[in-house]
Amino acid sequence: MKRFIQFFIDFLRSGFSGGILFWAWMLLLSFFIMLWGYGEFVQIRDGMIVTGLNDQVSWGFYLANFVFMVGVAAAAVTVVFPAYVYKHHELHRIVVLGEMLAIAAVVMCLLFVTAHMGRPDRLWHIFPVIGIFNWPHAMLTWDVIVLTGYLGLNIIGGFYFLYKKYADTELNKTFYLSVVYIAIVWALSIHTVTAFLINTMPARPMWFHSMMPIKFITTAFAAGPSLIIIVFLLVRRFTPLKIADEAFHMLSQIIVWCLGIALFLTLSEIVTELYPSTEHSLGLQYLMFGHHGLNTLVPFFWTAMALMIGGFILLLIPKVRKNLLVLPFICLAVFIGIYIEKGMGLMLPGVTPTPIGEFAEYTPSNIEFMVVGGIWAIGFFVLTVLIKGAIGVLLGDVRYTESESRTVRGEQTRAATT
């Protein structure tokens, strides 16, 4: 037990150590986190009226970010799956970093949902036993199960591995691998259920199609690895941890395939909806072309399409894909493209027009921007600490020593490199 507490302390100490660049980064994030605190404070004091939402558009920026981040969380599987199922050696070495990313992403998801709730003070109403958990009827309860389950699996899997490494003892393979394999399947479930959450409502025809889950998964497995590649490149740049080129090649291949399928599904959706152009396609038409002058979403949609298609074409070229100087920029483009397409580009035309046919345009309020920006900052904050801690353990800098004068070796080296 004492050893476990020591692990916890050493892990955090390693996570919170770094040079001037590190502290500047954390300070910047802290600033945005304070904005989040203020935004939440105002929203809880005055109610959701401080957002841009209304009865016509009652789901907006918060849920858009939620849906997107669930995908990023699920995408940790793109590191875990090749590592364990295909025994990809290079990914296997850094698999725990993928799990850390998943933890940070799920934390963000939970914060987005809380921000979306009109009565966060009543959150306990949804807890089983003390509240009422409308399971299996309500899709939201399924989402609660899969998300918290996924968070738990990643915490257990990731930290069990790190702890064993820290204590320098043998992994219990049966236990560890079963956690890993369950987590792989579970990752698919979180995004599938999130798709079911919104595509099981015939009142919203744009979402009411069975392609939603697979589209969610393919876009997630394009956006997620894009972020992972960027994070891994930063890790390779700023820490002594070696990540081989093959790991990046593997991930960029996953992006190409998934992005290609996602674009194909988007094309199918557009043709299916627009060819007959029934009233049920008005949401999609509003997104693509606007509606009698209400065309805020139009430039966003086409930007997203350009980024995704451009990224796909570039990534198809092996020379470009394998160029690790260009790759992060393509990844950023893909990430932003999918963030638009699957965030606001999915949420707003889904609820516009309303079931009785009213078009209302929605722009997030400043409070919403503060809260969302702050949650992203919290995500990056958590991710930075987790990754730095994990790298410390992986490199062997942070390890258990019996002696009283425990020091975190290599702290200076890392500080120097950062």
Next chain:
Amino acid sequence: MSKQETKVKDANGTSRRDFLRKAGTYTAASLSGAAMLLSNPKPAKATANVSWAEHFQKNYRLMTDDEKKEAVERLEKRYSEEFGKKVKVGSEPAIEGVLLGYALNIQKCIGCRRCVKACVAENNQSRGEKQQIEWIRVLRMEKGQFSAEDRDVHGYPEDYGIQVGGNAYKPAGVVLEGQHYYEPDQVPEKDAFYLPMQCMQCEKPPCVKVCPVRTTYRDPDGIVVIDYNWCIGCRMCIGACPYWARRFNWGEPDLPAEEMNPDTHYLGNRPRMKGVVEKCTFCVQRTRKGRWTGCVEVCPVGARKLGNLLDPESDVRKVLASKKVFRLRADLNTYPKFFYFMD
């Protein structure tokens, strides 16, 4: 009037220019955020005196009779203090052998919206500048979606419009081909008819199915009710409702004490708090005492009929037996108990 509901948020939202101007304020404010969190903000009216016990009470559906009595007394005390008059909070259960149904004669309806007003007065909805909530929407329907005047006189519309649909002839018109922001000099208009909508009290309500905490449920008399004290404000039900019948209290409701109707019901028209969903309950505070709903009572042309679907002699059953009757969005299998008919 009803436009305000959409405009509410416009008045509240800020433009990009405001953002730049306010950015400085926000920065300063967020730095002193910790201090602000500690300082006590001016408490909003209806939530000021909420007792500890009210925060931790059970869901109404699962309360024992004693607990219900306790909860009701607690509320009566709080509301009476708040509104400065004796407020009654009813807890009448559904009457046995009653399944409420509603029938609306679209041939008679003249689109005067007196029902909308009466509903707001009866059911204590939020009103005023900041947030105006109405449970009934009257859609103005063009006959056959063809307005001769538009085509013959105005020509094809060209300039861009605002919010409700820009330059379309029909600001609304996706599923139901009607719009609810009409403001003619007088009603009824020559080339239109009217289709009022409110909660349809579905027998298979999609809103109940998606509620993660079962705060909204179908009572035995067929009314879909909400325990406002249990609602977490996730708005899944608003997403699931195909009739756009549910409303959300975006801010603290604005209910002047002198206009407040003190005869309330726990599941019906008692004052709501911010952050919860509400909707039509067929005036549960009235119907469970054998009275008509507010909208039935006020309708000047007798277009609205309420009755017990289990009683063959009731108005609604007679309508169902003898008139041409239809329901909205029958394809969704929600089985509304709100029928439309023509003579």
